[in-house]
Amino acid sequence: MATTQIVSAEKRQLKNHANSAQVMSNSLTMAYRGLLKFRRTPEQFFDVTLQPILFTSMFVVIFGGAIAGNVHNYLPTLIPGILVQTVVTASLVTGVQLREDMDKGVFNRFKSLPIARIAPLAGALLADTVRYAIAVTLTFGMGYLLGWRPEDGISGVFASGLLVIFFAWCISWIFAFFGVTARSAAGVQGVSILILFPLTFLSNAFVPVATMPHWLRPFVNANPVSLLIGAVRQLASAGTIGHDFWFSLLGALVIVLIFAPLTVRAYMSKA
Amino acid sequence: MNQEKSRVLAVEAHGLVKVFGDNRAVDGVDLSVPQGVIYGVLGPNGAGKSTVINMLATLLNADGGSAKIFGHDVFANPQVVRQLIGVTGQSATVDELLSATENLVIFGRLLGLNHAAATKRADELLEEFDLQDAARKPLGKFSGGMRRRLDLAASLIVQPPLIFLDEPTTGLDPRTRNQLWETIRRLVQTGSTIVLTTQYLEEADQLADRIALIDHGRVIIEGTPDELKAAAGVxxxxxxxxxxxxxxxxxxxxxxxxxxxxxxxxxxxxxxxxxxxxxxxxxxxxxxxxxxxxxxxxxxxPSLDEVFLALTGAQNMEEGN
Known part of the structure; x- marks a missing residue:
């Protein structure tokens, strides 16, 4: 070991706050950590690989005839629906995994480091966009295999994929909040599912809104998940950006603006 | 000696209190740790040692009292204090899924080193701590001793002037423990100050320049190992x-x-x-x-054992009454 003297406390340059460059740099490093962990735990990809494949084929076969007359006509409705449902579910898993991660001792070290407080959370959520990207690719791929041919071609599909990934990252702050405040990973799962099911099933994901009871329709139409699905259908099928696109983007941003500060505050107040 | 006295204290705590529910885990602890020493915080399980360390290391808010690290208020300026300390916790504070190198590089990056500097520093530390063989393996495959060494290495990336070690040798075999003691002694030679908690009297006796004996969240006695032994009596x-x-x-x-x-x-x-x-x-x-x-x-x-039993035992008797 080196016997050279360390720099004494009095002579060090000290800063009281992390600036925005440091926030970015710290978050990216934490995201890099998340990616390294994926390599060692491929099981973290089960939900975003198996679910698109299984659910897409199952839903097409089961609902296709009943809802749209045949499988082929159902695909333009179903693929955006199942895509959004899969990715929103995957963002729930983000919260559960964050909780598990936080229970490990390494988070104590992160807390003791002079880094931006938001970085361990933002980094973990950022790394998970890789999972969302996999889900998006596989769902669109399954759609293609089953015969879905978007009229506007690849660019609309690509743009809608990006929108969905961004939306999922925003939504994941809700589940990250539960992740930070809940006592256990199982608790996160329980509470999150209570949020997830109304969001995804009380939407236009699988069934036309016109077939739902009147009293339910206002909620379904205002549900950000419905807006997102509408936006994806328009973008992927016709290549157009409509009201749904802007409203879903706005909804997602509002979620981040509410839940990111709440989550960081809860994270900091916890030992 | 005069120069030593003029320097600001590495740790200065007054009346620290932490309450968990009905339990006053830390009940008015004062500590003064001069620079360049090994300071032992000794006490039985559940005495409040780790809670004290966690408060000093900005991991836990206090319910009362004040603390300064090199003159910087821990609770008002935690971000400044974090730039002056390294913390090795009781449970592993490294990432089990990642390799030794990956862990050290990530911590180095978080501490502001660029990728090249972080990689270089990781290699240096792995060599110093004799961990090169394990550099690329995930930590899950590490022995307890290797993980502790990596844990300590991770606290030394930017060579902080104050290092907290929470029960650094608990559960280690005697050989590994002696290695770790050697490392701790060398750290002090380079000018670092070390605050370590332990429930082993031998460890405190061997390593520490000064000891605070803690039980039931209070400092019962403080001094050099010899002073403590003398105080225990005959x-x-x-x-x-x-x-x-x-x-x-x-x-x-x-x-x-x-x-x-x-x-x-x-x-x-x-x-x-x-x-x-x-x-x-x-x-x-x-x-x-x-x-x-x-x-x-x-x-x-008298051995520190006798001091320990005499003083912590007396405390228990009083509470029994």
Whole structure:
């Protein structure tokens, strides 16, 4: 070991706050950590690989005839629906995994480091966009295999994929909040599912809104998940950006603006 | 010495309090740690040692009191304090899924090194801590000792002037423990200050320049290991006789001359508290003139064990009442 003297406390340059460059740099490093962990735990990809494949084929076969007359006509409705449902579910898993991660001792070290407080959370959520990207690719791929041919071609599909990934990252702050405040990973799962099911099933994901009871329709139409699905259908099928696109983007941003500060505050107040 | 005194204290805490529910885990702790020493925080399980460390290391808010690290307020300026400390917690504070190198590089990056500098520093530390062989393996495959070494290495990336070690050797085999002690001693030689908690008296005795004995969230006694031993009371005289038949008469003689109660600790062994060292000469002379032959004479200072039991035990008795 080196016997050279360390720099004494009095002579060090000290800063009281992390600036925005440091926030970015710290978050990216934490995201890099998340990616390294994926390599060692491929099981973290089960939900975003198996679910698109299984659910897409199952839903097409089961609902296709009943809802749209045949499988082929159902695909333009179903693929955006199942895509959004899969990715929103995957963002729930983000919260559960964050909780598990936080229970490990390494988070104590992160807390003791002079880094931006938001970085361990933002980094973990950022790394998970890789999972969302996999889900998006596989769902669109399954759609293609089953015969879905978007009229506007690849660019609309690509743009809608990006929108969905961004939306999922925003939504994941809700589940990250539960992740930070809940006592256990199982608790996160329980509470999150209570949020997830109304969001995804009380939407236009699988069934036309016109077939739902009147009293339910206002909620379904205002549900950000419905807006997102509408936006994806328009973008992927016709290549157009409509009201749904802007409203879903706005909804997602509002979620981040509410839940990111709440989550960081809860994270900091916890030992 | 004068220069030492003029320097700001590495740790200065007054009246620290932490309450968990009904439990006052830390109940008014004062600590003063000068720079460049190994400071031991000693106490039984659940005494509040880790809670004190966690508060000083900005991991936990205090419910009362104040603390400064090198003059910077821990609770008002935690981000400044974090730039001056390294913390190695009781549970592993490294990422088990990642390799040793990956762990150190990530911590280095978080501490502001660029990728090249972080990689270089990781290699240096792995060499210093003899972990090169394990550099690329995930930590799950590490032995306990290797993980502890990596844990400590991770606290030294930017060579912080103050290092907190929470029970650094708990659960390690004696060889690994000695290695870690050596590392800790070398760290102090480079100018670092170390605050370590331990429940092992031997560890505190071996390593620490000063010790604070904590029980039930309070500092019971503070001082150098020798001062603590002296405070625990008396030195003991041990006599070993050549013949078993002489033991009883020797015991009577000891009690008469030293005016204390002696104990037979074996067929030929007698122990007695030594309150007046001068009277030992008289005792030895009378033993010889009475024809009681000695095989062995020894004088023993109290061990920290006795200090520990005497002081923490007394506290428990008081609370029982």
């Amino acid at each position: 030195t003991t005289l041990h006599l070993g006789l050549k013949s078993e038949e002489d033991a009883d008469s020797a015991k009577e003689l000891v009690e008469k001359l030293l005016r204390v109660a002696a104990i037979k600790t074996g067929p030929t062994d007698i122990s007695a508290p030594m309150t007046d060292s001068d009277s030992i000469t008289d005792l030895l002379i009378s033993l010889r003139s009475s024809g009681l032959h000695l095989a062995e004479v020894s004088v023993q200072k």
